[in-house]
Amino acid sequence: MANATKLCFDVTIIGGGPTGLFSAFYAGMRDMTTKIIEAAPFLGGKLPYYSEKFLYDVGGIAAITAGDLTKQLEKQASTFEPTLVYSQLIEEMERLEDGTFRLTSNTGEKHLTRSILLTIGFGTLVANKLEVPGAAQYEGHHLHYRPVNVERFRDKRVLISGGGDTAVDWALALAPLAQFIGIVHRREEFRAHEGNVALLQKQAVAVMTSSRIKEIYGQDDRIDGVKIERLDTEELTTLEVDEILVCHGSRPDLGGIKDWGLAIEQDRILVDAWMQTSVEGIFAAGDVVEYPGKLPGLIAGGFTEGPAAVNRIKAYLNPRQEVKPIWSTDHAKLSAIHSGS
Ligand SMILES: Cc1cc2nc3c(=O)[nH]c(=O)nc-3n(C[C@H](O)[C@H](O)[C@H](O)COP(=O)(O)OP(=O)(O)OC[C@H]3O[C@@H](n4cnc5c(N)ncnc54)[C@H](O)[C@@H]3O)c2cc1C
Incomplete structure (x- = not known):
């Protein structure tokens, strides 16, 4: 982990909920070095708070508890071994001269990254x-x-x-x-x-x-x-x-991220169809975003917005690259892992 703060990652995903976890898997599939930073000491976002409840509206899964979905998401996200950072709330962002970003968390730790994907849900809860x-x-x-x-x-x-x-x-x-x-x-x-x-x-x-x-x-x-x-x-x-x-009681708050110069309306970050925010190189997906046609509060939404963002980030990092998704069925490493070879 000591090295993790010195390395500059292709993408740093802030927020380890369902959107962040699936995005981390997808970023690995797109050969991007990936770091997830989560404020809580555990992954899953809101899911662990209703872990015994059954979900019936996750595509391809007839019924699954939120707890089991968290385990599946963690397993899938770990496929390409992203760097995981727990218990750090990201507050500050600076753009460095070379265009990369330096993030600072509430512990004072710094993280270098070439792009940012915000999957922070409603932010964190602040007591009234x-x-x-x-x-x-x-x-x-x-x-x-x-x-x-x-x-x-x-x-x-x-x-x-x-x-x-x-x-x-x-x-x-x-x-x-x-x-x-x-x-x-x-x-x-x-x-x-x-x-x-x-x-x-x-x-x-x-x-x-x-x-x-x-x-x-x-x-x-x-x-x-x-x-x-x-x-x-x-x-x-x-x-x-x-x-x-x-x-x-408490209310959700985006904390220091409110001061990053992002276009925000009613605590939602405004994005385009590729989940690009108003600041170049910073993307967002899941519960935190707003765009025309957004279906709020659905796990399935984050599962399409995450890949949209990652595919766009791929082209942002390498402008010669076309913005287009790839198929997992064509991915050699995934085929090898799952065929056990
Ligand atoms: C009781 C309940 C039942 C639900 N039932 C369903 C259902 O049946 N079907 C369905 O589709 N959806 C359901 N939902 C909604 C679903 O849980 C959310 O849509 C989903 O969790 C959103 O995922 P997300 O990753 O975008 O955000 P979240 O799950 O909110 O995850 C965001 C993560 O970001 C972290 N974070 C925030 N700010 C920072 C920061 N600055 N630095 C680092 N980390 C940060 C948070 O700690 C959190 O872990 C339900 C929600 C609830 C509460």
Whole structure:
């Protein structure tokens, strides 16, 4: 992997979901040196999040679970041994004097590439923040947006803000070990599984509905307590807490890629029929793209857009090359692999 950062790849595929994985196979079939960079520590994009569900609309496969499709995609993508990079979120892109690109990830690692294929789905999920003045000073210390080790909350006074399944699940999980657990929600009703909402009462969770956190007070990054406002009466109560967990949902975000100068509309990257973006040498495919006739949110879409992009990249890298696909049936290495010779 040490060398992988110094080598300049023909194509770097950002995003290891179904579109990225199939594109990596296809790029290998077109004899391109290929790197996949994935923000998560695993491949498959959205598929692992519904791994037990059956898909019935992948061409040529009558029924397959999303988990098994991920395995098949990984196996197919590995045919031409692309370089795989996990747990790196690509944020920055610079064009170098010789026309190649240098990508930088959130870990600071740099990647050189002659072309880029963005298969980033909807980007990454960013937590909706608690809109309370000064909240940022406690973030990452005693105010949390992501699941953290539950042991951290043992014998602590914990307040959860939110009314969906995540908020209620956290309250139930922490009730047996926290010294105090409260849940504050803007609405009168929770939007969580009703059985779990009923369990809240049995688990001695202090439930504060039609209320919100109005103020957090503490010292440096330590939280001493909050002021809770009842939204109908504007009445304020003070509550001493050590930790706050905010479960206000999340929204997809393209992150630093928004600043690359690409034409983007409503968080979708605009491409032409060959999946070329508005920046030469940068291509995109799958859920992230928009073009006339795009069928949104379909795995099958990415499976045609990926090859379209790769075939175009082939010609971009070698302008004497015609933009045309090849048949896998004519590919000697594939025939050899699958005939076992
Ligand atoms: C519950 C559910 C059921 C579905 N059922 C079906 C179905 O039956 N049939 C169907 O066709 N489709 C279905 N879909 C939709 C399908 O899952 C998507 O269309 C498909 O996953 C899109 O693939 P993709 O590779 O374009 O994007 P994704 O699968 O979203 O993969 C994008 C990848 O890029 C990574 N990434 C993002 N930003 C960066 C970055 N800056 N740096 C590095 N990596 C990055 C992400 O971590 C992710 O792994 C379903 C979706 C859901 C949620």
